[in-house]
Amino acid sequence: MTARLRRLLGVASALTVGAVLLSGCGAGTSAAPAESSTPKPGGDLVFLIDSLGATWIPNNSSISSYQGHIWGHLTDKLVYVDAEGNLSPWIAKSWDENADKTELTLHLKDGVTFSDGTPLDAAAVVANIDIWAKGRPDEGINRIGLFPSANYVGAEAVDATTVKVSFAAPTLSFIPTLAYHGSILISPATLALPADQQADLTKDIGSGPFVVEKVADGDSVVLKKRDDYDWGPEAIGHEGPAYLDTITYKQVAEPTLRTASVESGQAQVAYNASPQDLEALKQEGLTVETPRYLGFVNGYALNTSVAPFDDIKVRQAVQHGIDRDEILSTVYTDDWFAAESFIQSTVPEATDHSADFAYDPDKAAALLDEAGWAKGSDGVRTKNGQKLSFTLYPNPYLQASQSVDELVDQQLTSLGFDVNLETYDVPTYGQKVIGNATIPATEITRSFVDVGTVAGVLTSQKKGDEDWFKVGTSDATLNDLSTRIATATDRDARAKVADELQGYVLDQGYFVPLTQIVQRVYVQSPEVSGVTYNGLAYAYYLDAWLNG
Numbered sequence: 001m002t003a004r005l006r007r008l009l010g011v012a013s014a015l016t017v018g019a020v021l022l023s024g025c026g027a028g029t030s031a032a033p034a035e036s037s038t039p040k041p042g043g044d045l046v047f048l049i050d051s052l053g054a055t056w057i058p059n060n061s062s063i064s065s066y067q068g069h070i071w072g073h074l075t076d077k078l079v080y081v082d083a084e085g086n087l088s089p090w091i092a093k094s095w096d097e098n099a100d101k102t103e104l105t106l107h108l109k110d111g112v113t114f115s116d117g118t119p120l121d122a123a124a125v126v127a128n129i130d131i132w133a134k135g136r137p138d139e140g141i142n143r144i145g146l147f148p149s150a151n152y153v154g155a156e157a158v159d160a161t162t163v164k165v166s167f168a169a170p171t172l173s174f175i176p177t178l179a180y181h182g183s184i185l186i187s188p189a190t191l192a193l194p195a196d197q198q199a200d201l202t203k204d205i206g207s208g209p210f211v212v213e214k215v216a217d218g219d220s221v222v223l224k225k226r227d228d229y230d231w232g233p234e235a236i237g238h239e240g241p242a243y244l245d246t247i248t249y250k251q252v253a254e255p256t257l258r259t260a261s262v263e264s265g266q267a268q269v270a271y272n273a274s275p276q277d278l279e280a281l282k283q284e285g286l287t288v289e290t291p292r293y294l295g296f297v298n299g300y301a302l303n304t305s306v307a308p309f310d311d312i313k314v315r316q317a318v319q320h321g322i323d324r325d326e327i328l329s330t331v332y333t334d335d336w337f338a339a340e341s342f343i344q345s346t347v348p349e350a351t352d353h354s355a356d357f358a359y360d361p362d363k364a365a366a367l368l369d370e371a372g373w374a375k376g377s378d379g380v381r382t383k384n385g386q387k388l389s390f391t392l393y394p395n396p397y398l399q400a401s402q403s404v405d406e407l408v409d410q411q412l413t414s415l416g417f418d419v420n421l422e423t424y425d426v427p428t429y430g431q432k433v434i435g436n437a438t439i440p441a442t443e444i445t446r447s448f449v450d451v452g453t454v455a456g457v458l459t460s461q462k463k464g465d466e467d468w469f470k471v472g473t474s475d476a477t478l479n480d481l482s483t484r485i486a487t488a489t490d491r492d493a494r495a496k497v498a499d500e501l502q503g504y505v506l507d508q509g510y511f512v513p514l515t516q517i518v519q520r521v522y523v524q525s526p527e528v529s530g531v532t533y534n535g536l537a538y539a540y541y542l543d544a545w546l547n548g
Contacts, residue, residue, distance in 0.1 A: 039530060043546035044246045046267040048258040051396075051426045052221060052251050056201040058190070059135055059142045063182040065397045065519060066426070069271075070221055070249055071184050072538050075206035078106060078125070080233035081179035081449050081535035085294050085348060088235040091120060091185060091207070092178065101170040101489050108161040112231050114187040114207045122157035127188040129155040129165060140195040144182040146446070146453040148173045150462040150486065170489040173452030180449050181536045207231075209242045209542050223247045232542050236532055243530070243545040255399065259523050262286060268546070269539070270523040272399040275332045281523050289522040290335040293537035294347050295447035296454075297339040298398065298519075300512040303440050305470040308388055313371040315509025318441075319357035321364035321415045322408055324514060331403045332515065339513030341502045349451045349498035356506040357513060364415055373416065381416035389418035390440040393433045396426045398519060401443060408514075437470060444468070445517045447536045451498050455482035458505065469510040477504060 053067045061067040062075075078092040092106045112120040133152040135143030143149055153166040165174065177183060187205035190198060197203055201215050209232065210223035229241045250267070252258045258270035259277060263284055273281065278288050302309040302318070309315050324338045337345070340352045373381035373388050381388040392409065394402040402423060409419040424432060433439055446457065459475075459482045460467035473479060481501040488494035505511055520537040527548035532540045 037529075039243050039543075039545045040547065041243045041545070043244050043548075044248065045244050045269065045528070045541065045544070045546065046248045046250060047269040047271065048250050048252045048261055048267050049271045050251070050253060050255075050258075050399075052218065052249065054427045054430060055199050056204060057141060057195055057198045058184060058186050058204055059131060059144060059182070060140075062184050063145065063180075068181045068536075068538060070201075070223070071206075072181065072540060073208050073210040073223055073247060073542075074204070074212065075184035075186065075208045076112075076120075076231070077179055077183055077185065078108075079175060079178040080235050081176070081294070082235055083291060083533055083535055083537075085346065085449070085535050086235075087176060087179060087449075088233065090179075090233045091125075091231065095175055097175070101172055102167045104165045104167075104171075104174055105158075106163040106165070108163065109231055110161055112207055113228075114205050115211045115226060116187060116189070116205045118187060118189065118205075119160075120185060120207045121160045122163045123160075124188050125163045125185070126155045126157050127191055128183075128185050129163070131186075131191050132183055136195075141198070144180070145466060146180055146182065146448050146456065147177055148453060148456070148486065150456060150465075169487040171452070171486075172488060172491065172494065173450040173486070176450030177448075177453055179535065181447070181538060210247060213246065219251055221249045223249075236540070236543050238543040242542050244541055247541060259286075262523055262525055265525070268525045268528050271521070273521050273523045275336070275400050275521070278333050278335070278521070278523075285526060287522075287524040287526055287528070289524060289531070289533065289539075290518045291520060291533040291537040292344060292346055292516060292518055293447045293520070294344060294449055294535045295517070296343055296445050296457075297341070297513050297515065298404075298443070298445045298517045299339060299342060299514045300392075300441045301444050301468040302510060302512060303437070303442070303470045304510065306438060306440050307386070308373075308390060309440055309509075311371050312509050313367045314373070314388075315512075317364040317367040317371075317415065318412065318417075319364075319506070319509055319512050320360045320367070321412050321417075322512065322514070323359045323411055325359070326411070327404055327407055327514060330407060331400050336518055337516045339515055342505060342511040342513050343451065343454075343502065344516050347451055349495045351499045351502055353502050353506050356503065361415060368416060375416045379413070379416060380418045387418045388416055389420070391420040391422050392441060392443065393429065393439065394421065394423050395443040395445075396424065396429050398443070398445070398517075399521065404514065405443065441512075442468075445519060447519075449535060452486055452488065452494065454501070455486040458482055458501075458510075471510075475508075478508075478510075 051066045062071045080088050080090045093109050094107045096105045132144040132147045133149045135141050148171045151167040151169040155165045190205045209229040213224040214222040224246050225242045232238045259273050261267040262270045302315050340354045343350045373383045392405045394405045456465045484497045527546050530544040
């Protein structure tokens with residue numbers, strides 16, 4: 001046993017949970033099994049995760065970085081997206097669109113059923129599309145945030161395997177969004193339940209390769225293989241049911257305990273290891289996977305409705321006052337890259353705007369001087385008797401968020417900002433930070449499959465839009481660019497609008513990019529084979545097996 005492993009297992013003991021972490025799982029250091037290219041049916045995979053969230057209402061929890069793992073195995077999607085952003089058939093075996101991209105027709109696989117035996121037919125798909133687009137907000141059931149709801153007219157079942165979906169304006173983003181991790185197919189019987197019953201995972205019926213075997217609130221979710229499953233994504237190339245018998249998602253808050261448990265053979269996968277530990281874990285013989293997803297980079301959405309970020313010069317000063325190279329070299333490994341825009345470089349429409357927010361402390365200081373913020377004897381800038389102060393709230397969905405924010409604190413303090421840090425766990429962060437219109441800066445990222453969906457995040461032109469920068473409808477240019485990107489009928493023309501939108505958002509200082517996001521870090525036992533990572537960077541275990 002290595003010194004590092006002894007140290008980490010000592011942490012587990014000190015936390016008093018090591019002895020009861022995974023009852024029934026073997027302890028001790030496991031020798032790496034011989035790698036085999038032949039799938040081996042059977043086996044129980046244990047996946048250690050930071051959190052299991054606060055609710056299981058499908059619409060409210062399926063976009064969670066944590067609960068999305070479970071939903072991805074209980075449910076299917078109409079379309080599959082791979083790590084390069086390529087779309088391919090899943091439950092929808094093909095699709096058509098009219099010339100102006102306002103009417104799209106889905107052709108479904110025949111014979112697909114939910115785990116309760118009811119058909120996943122056109123009527124079921126219509127019920128799902130309606131709930132994604134509209135939700136039932138008065139009942140506490142959200143719509144899916146990145147679904148193109150703004151111009152959604154409706155969906156109808158033409159026959160048992162054909163669905164026609166209509167929009168009031170061109171909607172290129174509709175088909176790609178069917179591959180988004182929020183667009184999960186749920187039984188209409190489940191969708192009809194009130195929110196409090198949907199929040200019971202054992203009552204949520206999907207059509208995926210696994211079903212719920214057991215739920216222990218705040219502790220674990222056990223999934224078992226569905227023996228009659230035979231409609232996986234075409235791109236995976238897997239026929240029939242999964243190889244694994246069960247997957248156990250076990251909540252373990254301490255990251256060193258999660259990775260130590262994989263090293264010792266008590267578990268097969270640890271989620272969200274600290275980036276600083278990854279090289280040592282590789283040296284231990286473990287597999288480290290750091291897939292990047294399609295979507296927004298990691299950064300700060302600045303609230304233009306509150307001081308000090310109601311001033312464009314202050315927003316721009318923050319952009320130029322952050323040393324991203326120091327963040328990358330101090331907090332991360334070579335698997336992370338500097339942001340070049342506010343969307344990931346893997347998104348086809350991403351363009352390099354890094355010069356618009358390049359580190360330049362002299363420029364940042366000059367901008368603050370121009371805005372009237374003068375340094376006092378204590379180094380803190382003031383204006384009209386007010387300190388240049390704001391609070392950062394490290395994002396608990398991002399493993400290294402606190403370390404990043406601490407560095408940003410140091411960097412901005414040297415410019416005269418008074419930065420405070422306030423740290424919450426996932427449930428508290430959801431209650432106090434997410435959706436709070438008084439928060440001056442929100443560290444945020446978001447996956448998406450298609451750039452056309454970003455309008456609903458950046459503006460508030462339609463009911464339910466997220467309005468990241470709290471500009472409301474006051475910015476006519478942002479409204480225009482967002483509308484044009486959402487309603488484009490030609491992908492090449494849309495790419496030009498996307499470039500304009502990226503430049504404008506950054507020029508206005510609305511968003512402060514930090515790094516390209518690797519949100520889902522997987523530390524894996526070498527006995528695990530056949531894992532697939534989709535375009536949202538989720539691990540998918542339909543084709544996975546254990547060599548041990």
